[in-house]
Amino acid sequence: MELVLDIVGNLHPENDRNTLAKCSRVNKKWADVASEVLWSHPQYTAFARLSPARKKYYAPLVKPLDVEEDLPRHLYVATSRLQFPKLRTITFTLKLRQNGTLIPFKQFFKPTLEVIRFNGLMELGKILHTIPVKCPDLKELHLSRLSAHWRAHMIRDLVAKLPQLEAFSINGMPGGNLLVAPIIAAIADNHKIHTLSLKKNLTETGADQLVAQALARTTSFLGLKNLNINLEGPVVARVPHFAQHVRSLTLHIHYPDYKVFDAAEAMPKLQSLAIVHGRHPGPISRMDLRKLHNLKSLRYLGLRAANSVSLRPQDLTALFYSLQQLKEFHWLVPTPNAPSADIFIELGRHSQSLRALRTNQPFDLLSLYRSAPAPYFPQLEKMHLARELVSPDAFDA
Known part of the structure; x- marks a missing residue:
């Protein structure tokens, strides 16, 4: 079996x-x-086109379900009326509905649901009132591409009616960080939230001072472990009482202000750090991550070819020597980079616990292993060598 x-x-x-x-x-x-x-995770189009008897037979097997807006209405209605006793996670891919009713998607809301994800431009209206009523035990809610009509009080009212909510994210907010600050203040009283992700579009300008002020006023979030907020400056570093609970952090850096790394150093429980280097990066050698002794995952993504990655061997030795508990390392930059071999030589010398390695940098493995001493990863389980450059979304929590 x-x-x-x-x-x-x-x-x-x-x-x-x-x-x-x-x-x-x-x-x-x-x-x-x-x-x-x-049929535990079926393709929705294939499932919806089954005969009524077959749908009824397979419905008890379905656990996650991805519902897309590309079928005739009667198929949605017929499928949504089925009983899915094991259904825990549902993902909706939708288009903008002017009346904000989300018909017929709302008929899929079941009391057993624990995770709901929305992909696509959202103008939901009354759906905010439907989710808490139909899914009172919801633990994760992930929203995407909010329309300009969303307001912070709508988020506050929604979260207040979901007492079991543990993870909340918004990917793509109108108005940049102007909406981040009031949302943080709106949901700060929910002590069960352990994962918070609030991201604006990278092309928008932010209001980071408002975000810092909102975080500084927030004394809740005692259960927070994972934080993902697009940064234009050293926001989290200004609020140490907030940072001390964070275990996972994604930094989106667009200006050469390396005080932003004070945020990471102020997080004694930090285990996972992802760095997305944006529009105007400075030299990465100025990063001082040597205080992050408990770091288990370090992921770096450079978005622009102009990134000045001036790494010296002594910088690498100091960095990886202090990260001896590192289990995952990603190094993704737009252009071939001279120090790539040195990076992996130093990594192999000092990070003996490494289990996952990913890079898009071409280097000669033979010459690498002829180096003295040769890098050795005794616990390595996954190694991904590729040429592609992934998007910042690949680093999301």
Whole structure:
């Protein structure tokens, strides 16, 4: 049974379903396991087009469900009326609805839901009142691309009606950081929130002073572990009482103001740091991360080819020697970089606990391992060598 489950679980979701159907005729165990794996997270279009009897049969197997706005209305209505006893996570991909009613998506809200994600431009209106009523035990709510009609009090009212909420995120807010500050103040009384992600569009100008003031006035968030806020300056560094609870931090840096790293150093519990270097970066050698002894994950993404990555061997030695607990390291920059080999040589010498490595920098592995002493990763489990440059969203919590 375990072997069958492993085989089916590793099949690509785009594989021919007829092949699986033929394989399922081998015996009943294969058929049962194949159905459980395939229909636990089904492609919504394929699921919605099943016959009513088949939909009813497979519905109890569904755990996460991704609902997209590309089918006739009657298929949504018929599917939403099914009972999904195991459904815990649902993701909606939607277009702007002028009346703000989200019909027929709201019919998918079930009492068992713990995670709801919205992808797409949002003008939801009455849906804010529907979520707390239909999903009182919701633990995670992730919103995307809010329209200009959203206000902080709408967020405050929504969060106040979700007493079990632990993770809250907004990806893409109108008005830049002007909306971040009032949202922070609005949800500060929710002591159960451990993950907070508030991101504006990177092309917008922010109002970081307002964000810093909002954080400084906030004495709650006692359970906060993960923080992701687009930064234009050293915002979090000004509020040490807020920073001391954070375990995961993403820094979006657009100006060469390295006081921003004081924020990371002021977080004694910090274990994961992602750095996104933006419009006007300065030399990375000025980063002083040597105080982050507990750091287990360090990810760096340079967005512009003009990044001045002036790393000296002594900088690398000091950096990685202090990060001996590092288990994950990402190094992604736009252009081939001379110090790449030196980076991995020093990393291998000092970070013996490393388990995951990812880079898009070309370097000669043979010459690298001929170095003396050669880098060695005794616990390495994943290594990804590629040429592509990922987007900042790849670093989201």
